[in-house]
Amino acid sequence: MVDFNSLFSTNAHGMKRSEIRELLKIINRPEVISFAGGLPAAKLFPVQEIREVTDYILETEGRKALQYGSTEGDGRLIKLVIEHMAKDGGIKATADNIIVVTASQQSLDLVPKILLNPNDIVLVEEPSYVGALQAIVSYGAQAVPVAIDKDGLKMDQLEKTIQDIHKRGDGGRLKMVYTIPDFQNPSGITMSLERRKALVELAEKYNFLILEDTPYRQLRYTGESVAPIYALDSYGRTISLFTFSKIFCPGFRLGWVVAPKPIIEKLVIAKQATDLCTAPFTQAITYEFLKRGYLDQQIKKIVVDYREQRDFMLAALEREMPKMEGLTWTKPDGGLFLWVTLPERINTRDLFHMAIENNVAYVVGDAFHPQGECKNSMRLNFSYPTKEQIDKGIKSLANVVKIYDENLRKGKVSTTVTP
Ligand SMILES: Cc1ncc(COP(=O)(O)O)c(C=O)c1O
Structure with a gap:
């Protein structure tokens, strides 16, 4: 028998399975909402338009589109994403500032790959996106959480954390702050303009980079758009990640990074070792899709649908959830998620089992925390379930919370964390 454990790299030993994917396996029963x-x-994927554009690409440039392409990406697509970013938030970029990637998860692996040494520090929002935490940790770096409130990262706490790191002589290890400023995954919270500007100033003052991850940016249902950090940063310390996954379709695995030229140059080399290039075929289709104005149409369609879904879930929570001190939820202006916080006595990991028995599932809050905090919270997605499922599922969840809490008060259930 091969002892694989003795052969795995230190990095591989540090890798953890995605909690969300593990949980999704448990909830595969059809009756679970x-x-x-x-x-x-x-249901919103633009299948007809993709078919039409794909036929056109195969007819007009099939042999080229099915060949290998450049690592930087299709120049025509790059030109259109530059126009797209200039319209949405005033990002000024040239082709030297862009690399097309195999969706944002690839960027979340490539950026740490070029910047992080073992024991380096990345400050992350608490809670934060699991896929990013996994990537950071896989390079032996530490993800250190900083609290957020309704306006995003708490700047006083952020600066205090940075100062503490400097005081203990680790300033050189602090490489970046990772943030999802628009309709954050998992909380749905958006960082205010003031805080974005303050973050840029802190980056300059303490010499670190900002990794801005924006998969939900274009999915705004209410309120005014806030400028991307990249557009506010005159120092050139920001790397911004964009993806077509949530505004077009995740199945194409397509996104792009906008960053200062030296960063892009390193990313190109790192990407060559990873996958040579992102599929030229899907890039060509996406280019034509954008050129025909279909992306703007698609975003409009999604925004109308998801706004209704969000409102429907918020109304259901308002109607069904027990009135309980300490039970709150965010009311996101966009994105796919909202974040429910329960009284501290309720551990959502324990509650999860009862929820599953009652055919409703969520993601436990501590999965989004590098050290397993946020134990009394949960993330709910409103884009995927149908309205009927939202109605039924929130009723069931509310009932589970109510009964669990009653039992807890009667001393009937444990509050320990299930391993
Ligand atoms: C914050 C965040 N970043 C990155 C990703 C990765 O998305 P993709 O690789 O499909 O672009 C996700 C996916 O849900 C996400 O929520």
Whole structure:
């Protein structure tokens, strides 16, 4: 028998399975209503338009589109995403600032790959996106959480954390702050303009980079758009990640990074070792899709649908949830998720089992925390379930919370964390 454990690299030993994917396996029973995934609504995928554009690409440039392509990406697509970013938030970029990637998860692996040494520090929002935490840790770096409130990262806490790191002589290890400023995954919270500007100033003052992850940016249902950090940063310390997954379709695995030229140059080399290039075929289709104005149409369609879904879930929570001190939820202006906080006595990991028995699922809050905090919270997705499922599922969840809490008060259930 091969002892693989003795052969795995230190990095591989540090890798953890995605909690969400593990949980999704448990809830595969058809009767379970899942608010756990982060999937876009498949019914909205523009299948007809993709078919039309794909036929056109195969007819007009099939042999080229099926060949290898450049690591930087299709120049025509790059030109259109530059226009797209200039319209949405005033990002000024040239082709030297862009690399096309195999969706944002690839960027979340490539950026740590070029920047992080073992024991380096990345400050992350608490809670934060699991896929990013996994990537950071897989390079032997530490993800250190900083609290957020309704306006995003708490700047006083952020600066205090940075100062503490410097005081103990680790300033050189602090490489970046990772943030999802628009309709954050998992909380749905948006960082205010003031805080974005303050973050840029802190980055300059303490010499670190900002990794801005924006998969939900274009999915705004209410309120005014806030400028991307990249557009506010005159120092050139920001790397911004964009993806077509939530505004077009995740199945194409397509996104892009906008960053200062030296960062892009390193990313190109790192990407060559990873996958040579992102599929030229899907890039060509996406280019034509954008050129025909279909992306703007698609975003409009999604926004109308998801706004209704969000409102429907918020109304259901308002109607069904027990009135309980300490029970609150966020009211996101966009994105796919909202975040429920329960009284501290309720551990959502324990509650999860009862929820599953009652055919409703969510993601436990501590999965989004590098050290397993946020034990009394949960993430709910509103884009994927149908309205009927939201109605039924929230009723069931409310009932579970109520009964669990009554039992807890009667001393009937444990409050220990299930391993
Ligand atoms: C914050 C965040 N970043 C990155 C990703 C990765 O998305 P993709 O690789 O499909 O672009 C996700 C996916 O849900 C996400 O929520």
